[in-house]
Amino acid sequence: LLAIKAMLDDSPKPLAGRHVLITAGPTHEPIDPVRYIANRSSGKQGYALATAARDAGARVTLVSGPVALEPPRGVEIIRVETAREMKAAVSAALPADIAIMAAAVADWHVTNQGAEKIKKQADGSFPALQFEENPDIARFVGTHPDKRPKLVVGFAAETQDLEANAARKLTKKGVDWIIANDVSPQTGIMGGDHNMIKIIRSDSIEAWQDMSKQDVASRLIARLSEALEESIEI
Amino acid sequence: LLAIKAMLDDSPKPLAGRHVLITAGPTHEPIDPVRYIANRSSGKQGYALATAARDAGARVTLVSGPVALEPPRGVEIIRVETAREMKAAVSAALPADIAIMAAAVADWHVTNQGAEKIKKQADGSFPALQFEENPDIARFVGTHPDKRPKLVVGFAAETQDLEANAARKLTKKGVDWIIANDVSPQTGIMGGDHNMIKIIRSDSIEAWQDMSKQDVASRLIARLSEALEESIEI
Numbered sequence: 001l002l003a004i005k006a007m008l009d010d011s012p013k014p015l016a017g018r019h020v021l022i023t024a025g026p027t028h029e030p031i032d033p034v035r036y037i038a039n040r041s042s043g044k045q046g047y048a049l050a051t052a053a054r055d056a057g058a059r060v061t062l063v064s065g066p067v068a069l070e071p072p073r074g075v076e077i078i079r080v081e082t083a084r085e086m087k088a089a090v091s092a093a094l095p096a097d098i099a100i101m102a103a104a105v106a107d108w109h110v111t112n113q114g115a116e117k118i119k120k121q122a123d124g125s126f127p128a129l130q131f132e133e134n135p136d137i138a139r140f141v142g143t144h145p146d147k148r149p150k151l152v153v154g155f156a157a158e159t160q161d162l163e164a165n166a167a168r169k170l171t172k173k174g175v176d177w178i179i180a181n182d183v184s185p186q187t188g189i190m191g192g193d194h195n196m197i198k199i200i201r202s203d204s205i206e207a208w209q210d211m212s213k214q215d216v217a218s219r220l221i222a223r224l225s226e227a228l229e230e231s232i233e234i
Numbered sequence: 235l236l237a238i239k240a241m242l243d244d245s246p247k248p249l250a251g252r253h254v255l256i257t258a259g260p261t262h263e264p265i266d267p268v269r270y271i272a273n274r275s276s277g278k279q280g281y282a283l284a285t286a287a288r289d290a291g292a293r294v295t296l297v298s299g300p301v302a303l304e305p306p307r308g309v310e311i312i313r314v315e316t317a318r319e320m321k322a323a324v325s326a327a328l329p330a331d332i333a334i335m336a337a338a339v340a341d342w343h344v345t346n347q348g349a350e351k352i353k354k355q356a357d358g359s360f361p362a363l364q365f366e367e368n369p370d371i372a373r374f375v376g377t378h379p380d381k382r383p384k385l386v387v388g389f390a391a392e393t394q395d396l397e398a399n400a401a402r403k404l405t406k407k408g409v410d411w412i413i414a415n416d417v418s419p420q421t422g423i424m425g426g427d428h429n430m431i432k433i434i435r436s437d438s439i440e441a442w443q444d445m446s447k448q449d450v451a452s453r454l455i456a457r458l459s460e461a462l463e464e465s466i467e468i
Contacts, residue, residue: 037272107354117391183267190268
């Protein structure tokens with residue numbers, strides 16, 4: 001049946017033969033065996049991108065933090081919890097033609113994790129948490145010495161100074177595009193079904209109107225397919 | 235159809251006319267607009283208890299933290315995020331005949347929340363988080379001056395010294411029963427579909443074998459129905 005559907009399916013397959021690596025969702029950084037630090041990423045945009053890349057004919061590897069979504073069929077899913085696990089999974093999944101780093105990776109992890117559940121203190125205080133910066137996965141991929149994908153796309157979720165913060169990440173992470181969006185709670189974007197993005201490149205900023213995360217995904221994949229063609233022709 | 239089903243349903247309704255208040259799930263305590271502290275509670279045990287109480291004929295109010303579960307039909311659901319919101323919702327839902335505090339309420343919240351997303355610091359450090367203890371919701375209900383339910387049940391999720399920690403909570407929180415379980419990661423209980431509990435009362439400890447959270451729920455509700463009858467007779 002799948003073979004018949006494939007024969008009947010006349011949609012273009014611009015990414016046939018390509019490997020697309022996508023990260024999605026939050027990471028969870030443990031405090032003790034039951035508590036962790038999380039963020040409001042639902043993984044919806046990353047999963048929609050994986051679906052769109054698959055529909056465009058790519059072989060897709062989806063490295064996903066903890067989310068409540070069903071993985072798209074025909075996509076290789078690798079589930080991780082922490083930023084450090086996500087980096088290891090991304091590293092193992094390279095090489096790829098396109099990497100889309102859509103996960104909301106925690107910037108820090110707790111170094112003084114409790115081996116047992118931390119109890120209330122007699123004085124009501126909480127033991128001071130010590131933090132260490134997590135690996136920058138987009139930067140790791142964007143500056144990879146021998147396995148850098150032809151196109152590397154980072155995401156910047158900001159609540160203020162969106163374009164300035166995003167443009168800074170473009171340089172720092174060595175990525176080709178930054179997809180920037182405003183995740184202030186009143187936008188309803190983080191965890192929601194719609195998205196309003198800006199595509200930030202070294203020489204341009206392009207603002208898209210508010211649309212569903214599915215529409216963002218299919219348009220972005222179409223644009224990335226074109227850009228990949230151009231980069232190969234050059 | 236529902237009326238016909240109700241007429242055909244000859245299961246006993248020991249909680250008919252009773253109000254059962256149940257809390258479930260984790261609480262999320264914000265760090266900034268996108269980050270928060272969470273715990274691994276799935277809400278499954280609390281939701282199963284709400285279903286079992288409804289099946290026993292009770293009017294059920296379920297105060298739920300953020301979970302990925304469908305609320306049982308015929309149960310009033312009140313969704314909250316933080317411990318402080320949960321306390322307010324519980325307070326508003328009183329009086330009740332039985333209160334079952336199954337939520338894994340965060341013990342602390344962050345007092346120096348970022349109004350904007352906290353950025354990486356130049357030196358790689360994370361701004362020190364300051365914590366303040368959350369209200370003890372089980373204690374609030376267990377020691378309520380004029381609306382204390384006839385039966386108040388607390389939960390104790392521990393990773394060590396299970397019985398001692400749980401017994402201490404019995405006194406401190408003024409509750410009638412503590413349902414204690416070992417949530418060490420290797421037990422698979424937190425987030426999983428089974429549970430292995432101990433019922434701790436002032437004069438007894440009763441250990442149940444490992445069983446599904448549904449079975450724990452229906453047996454506990456049956457036991458609570460009997461205890462409620464006895465308390466009223468006395």
